Amino acid sequence: MDKLLRSSFSTEELKKVDGISTSEVRDAWAEAMSVFFTPDQITDSTLANKLSISNDTSGFIDNILFPGMMSINVTASGHRFSRSAQDIANDGVDGILVQFWREGQLLSDESGDKHTRPGDIHLVDFSRETDVSASDFDTYNLLIPRELLADSVDLDGLHLKTLSGDHASVRLLRRHLYDLHTEAPNMTAAEGLALVDPTMALIKATLTATPGAQEEAAQIIDRNLLLDIKRFIDTNLSTPTLNPDMIAASLGLSRSRLYRLAEPLGGIQTFIRNRRLRHAFQLLVLRGNEINSLTALAYAEGFQSEDTFRRAFKNAFGMTPSEVKEQGMKAYTEYYSSFPKHKKSMAMGEHLYQQWVSDLFC
Template sequence: MIETTDTTRARPNAPFGMRAPSVHAGAGPLPQFTYAAGTPDGDLPGADAFWTWRRIMAPLYDIAVHAPAYLADFQGAASWFHFDRMLLVTTDAAPHRLRRSPMTIARTAVDHCLIQRHSGAGWRGRLGTRDWSAGDGDVSVLDLTQPFDLEAEGATAGVVVPRRLLAPLLGTVDALHGVVAPGRSPQGRMLGDHLLSLSEQARQWPRRNAVVATTATVAVIAACLQPAPDHAVANLTERAPSLIAIKRHIEERLTEPDLAPETIARDCGVSRTNLYRLFEPMGGVAQYIRERRLLHCYAEIVSPAHAHRRIGDIAYDWGFPDETVFSRAFRRCFGLSPREARAARRDGGPAPLRGSRRGTADALELDTPDLWLRALGGR
């Protein structure tokens, strides 16, 4: 079952970078998108329920089940609410695996954080190279510009907030990826209760007060995550200014062919040992530089604005002088060649929902979360 109250529509599989329909404050309830399948309230059997769930959550994660046998019994429900400058997302689904890979990061091209309260078994897995978990009652922070590979079970109530809204109050947003505020801590309880209350009131919340709710939520997030709720968060915050400054330095110089750990350490005034330590959770500084360059290459290769340019020229501009080496690195990172990525976007992007015809109402509505998520970046 799919319900949406947002009457604005755009064609499905919109080109990379296309702005979603604007959602203006006004009378009436918040724009909302609700989906339930494989449940008593749903209207799809298990396998179809899973593929629909996968499509709806694709703006946030790539989703899989542990084995094909799990498809028959899959159940999932999700609700998205548009608060003008943030999104509220509630989910409750059977056990599944979710990944945010470099390809997903490049495809969605958003700079947001997901802050959510977990109910039930929770989430566990890997954030980059480190083990991670968030259990019943905990509140977690995931940076949607960073990769992760997790097992999920139970319900969540969370908000997607653009980094630029959090930065003025927190300052150290980069350091918050993977932070968990325990449900037993005062900060965890306060933030968790706020997210639950927000999800309970969202259906009745007046659209004209959406920005007020966003401002209050960002303030509560900042109050509960700074000062840090535990020693692990404190350690992250302590080293964050250096990491943020170094990442900014790297981003500004990604097109320079001589960008290397030695020059970064010299320009930023840190030792190579400390530089390697800071980037160890991301696979190392050289790996971080390569992935950032590849993400920019991916964005330009699939962008209609760069469709006239040779792939080799794009690669060269982003620090890959050898097109063969670049193609191998691109395939390792994204699972397809640069030419295949360009062809897929030219042919209309990701395949439509199985069982749906491109352009049908259901397929159109299933793109709503993706359009909303991208639109946050322009506000």
């Protein structure tokens, strides 16, 4: 099954190479970033102190290629990043970079008036010159060819614009950028393709805030809310009072909307029950020797009796809790044998994304 293409680069991996010098690491980082920006050390001591810049050059780039767009996670020490008129003429990248600043801060001018903080969305037009300074940071980015947005968004005023994380639509977008990247390694190429249009819809809705665009983005907004529901359930599995009312109140949803959103999960109560059973399965496999009482485990997982727990467990996994505890990893292998997972990872420093960017904007 075809997976989305992925390429990564890490200065930390380079530093493990015997005999490599600090200057060689810095040069490799500059080369890795050059497809996007030219990175330079911040030499102004006042600005460096203001941004709490690290002395050591470090950087990590993780690129995942979707059909028609690229998701990029960049974590790095503070730098000055620029795109000159010559850079723009040379690389031909005519796109918009949508950045979620998860950590760190960005100054778009020396006065500090244009200031991007954690939680904000920042926009860069790659067809225009850029000169910004950043503290140590962690960002989740989406690089989008201009034509995917130009039909419904006025792009002229977007360059170096910051969208405050105080707005609900921005919070939805930043969550989607993060989820899109973290879930991408598990996606097939077909699944990635299916997410391009709703992703563009959510970006357009955030940038234009028009009723039509908001309506178009409803699908992806619901997807993000569903992810919130799943996260909340997983975080609170051991809470005895975990129920639809608790979830709805905590996430600010009506009961009717919660039930509608949970329909793809088979219903909210069924999903809670299945997650608790799966959690119990994992505990029995990994820590079975520490579990002395199945009754205590049943109560801890929200079941009212060991008999109810045992029946539900056997229906779900085809084995009793005692059998799973006894077999351990063998039980795990037996249950998951019909769901093989072939994980492939690319070597660090393989700059495939340089070719991807060229192909994306050719």
